[in-house]
Amino acid sequence: MNKLGMSAKKATGFKYFLWILPFMILVFLFSYFPLHGWIYSFYDYKPPRSLSDCDFVGLYWFKMLFSNKTQVAQLIQVMKNTFAMSLLGIMTSIFPLFFAVFLNEIKNKKFKTFVQTFTTLPNFISWVLVFSVAFALFSSNGMVNNFLMDNNFITEPIKFLDSDTHTYLKMLFWSMWKGLGWGSIIYLSSIASIDQELYEAASIDGAGRFQKMKYITIPELMPTFFVMLMMSVSNFLNNGMDQYYVFQNSFNKEHIQVLDLYVYNIGMTGSSYSLATAISMLKSIISVALLTVCNLVSKAVRGETIV
């Protein structure tokens, strides 16, 4: 027994608890405390008034979401966009892996570093700036259109930004441009940790460059790839809104509006915090459901769970 009247084992336990306490507080502050905002979805909240001045409406906003066909149709369209863009993102998450593999084969060190820096940089540019670049290049009097018009390739400016053709692909292009280099960093570091003896053994066996890639590098990277994949699946609905927010306009809204953006458009511009809160609650529920499904699948396939 020590001063605090605890057994030695308990004291150690308490010490360990104190170690993690700051992190628990942080998690509570940033992950659980904001949940108290869910209460807004049960009220008829009008901003200048405080919540206590507003009426309690129960599940009204949740019912409203499904109250009529058009509302549901809009929600379905939004979910379609969210799923489509998330899926496209996941499907293309293999590209950073290939990029890393190919980059690794470059023997000229200077050139390699240059390419790596050059492709990583866009990740640090905010979407707002990316959009202004896009605007300068692709708007009706942007560089590309001016170039094409001046050289008489076209007579009318091409509408790159303000049309609804291939919206998903365009968005995919921008996010890949921004994220490719950054995404490949983790693979590059994994490659560095691959046992060099494997390559030496393969060389002795007469394996060429591509065979080494195919039979050693890529299989060695697969575990990392799957971890990354799992993480992106649990973030399925969180495909961000800043990108879509800056690129949205009257013309492409139908296909660009992902769930987060929809919540923003309804809550902020459409001035209904309560409805927006209700939708984002639904989002959390779906996310939890997705994670559970993912977990079950993982258990069935790999025999171990993620969470």
Added chain:
Amino acid sequence: MKKRIVSLAMCALMMTSVFAGCGSKSASTASASAKGDYSKEITLDVYDDFANYNGEQSGWFAKVVKDKFNIKLNIIAPNVAGGGDTLFQTRTAAGDLGDLILVGTSNGRLDDLVDAGLVIDMTDYMQGQDVVTQYKDAIDAANEGLDGMYAMPYSCSSDSATTPSEGTEPTFGPYVRWDYYAELGYPEVTDLNSLLDVLEDMQKLAREEEGTDDIYAFSFFKDWDGNMMNNAKQPCCMYGYDELGFVLSKYDGSEDISILDEDSPYMDVVKLYYEANQRGLVDPDSTTQNYDIMSSKYAEGKILFCPWPWASKSYFNTQENTAAGKGYEMLPIDDMKIFSYGAYPQGDTSRAICIGSQAEDPQRIADFIAWLYTPEGIECNEQGNGAQGPQGLTWDVDENGKPYLTEFGKKALPSNDVTVPDEWGGGSWKDGVSALNFQCVNLQDIDPNTGSDKYNYTTWESYLADASTPLEEDWSAHMDGAKTTMEYLESHDMLGVAPGTTYSTPTEDSNISTIRGQVKTTIVDGTWKMIFASNDKEYENLKKEMIDTAKGLGYDDCLKIDMQNAKDQTAARQAAKELDAE
């Protein structure tokens, strides 16, 4: 047990949100500075629903305010920030909207601000100020139903309700590049469709003469879209309609039309714009540009048609251009009847100035507000709306007691890029114009500093005598000798004056405003898509889609309320008219 924990948790949550609301409730404790003690400089956060400029006020107006009150104005403009009500909502939710608040009061917004404790009762601070006695009726009307003096009124006027509140130019009207129109030989314009033909010819002519392809008949922008696409609403106003929610209500109350009706003026205009785009008359930048970019095109005279005099004439009709015979002038369409806002004898209660509850020095802010209603305040603050500016710089009174524009004034007014003398603050005249964009008193009122003339300098004899440029003379010769646009419109019965009333739309249920928010977006997006549709079939499809979606979301529920509001507004206008007749 479980239930108890849940209820406990709920209680805790409730308490947090209750406390969160507390901040805004606490009354302003800052003691009022003794009147006139302005030794410490303060910067006011000015939340301004009407400003089109965001940031610190600069230039000559800033200097006037600084010299008089030692105040700097930091303008916070939702119009610039975009995103509709976002800024208002986030700021009010945070409990501090601003120190000085200029706000639209419709939909019960003023009541909300008062109830939430975001604005203060300024009765004590206003004691002994001239504004309180001079505009007593208007102040009473602005604070009707409130217990105290929370709001100061907009557009107070000594004219009757049926007198147009505009000066020599209406708010809306078909303005075109008159020089090109003249070159075409003044073809007759019978309706909007024939206007399109004329504009097409004008565009061809202008492009040939200037040798560039970037001249267009129409150019649009999206910043001001609200219930509908703003640009598409404007021509409706040339036929006597103004919007009230989703209703277009005629100035005399004879007609209230749903904008989505098959034969509504709004739909006609959308079709017209679509037609214009098919003929290559619409600026392709329209879909992405904002008001600033568009207005710079008007300043260069590159857009041939404008629905507003203040966005075309004011920018392009400089001394230099008009002397060369170039400029925008109103081109009458035979069947038009331009909507005109009648004067507000009791002030326009749909807009108000308030003092924020978190303001540091409410007394000084009240002094500043009171000053805005004095002749000097009106001359300076409302320069951007058409007043003459500070005496001694832009204008003065001659030996006969008549006002005239100084040489500087002639160059600088209405809002030109002219360098201001250093003792007046320096910088560009245009950039120094008050960003508040708030007319405390109507400019058709008499300015005592001028003797017996109006604040609106374009009505002065000396100005009208000077204004006879080749452009004006040519226009006047084809307008039966009319001296001003308003004169022509009034003599040809082309002006529909809606009597000024104190009506403002009542608070609406939040489920309706939620639906309205979604419907608005549907209509605005749909309209843009329709105008830029590639063919008739696509146009019809988009139209059907827009109407179906809007109705599916609950358009009709909103419309019912808007129709009722339109009826109430008409009744108020009728009453004001009868009061006038007495």
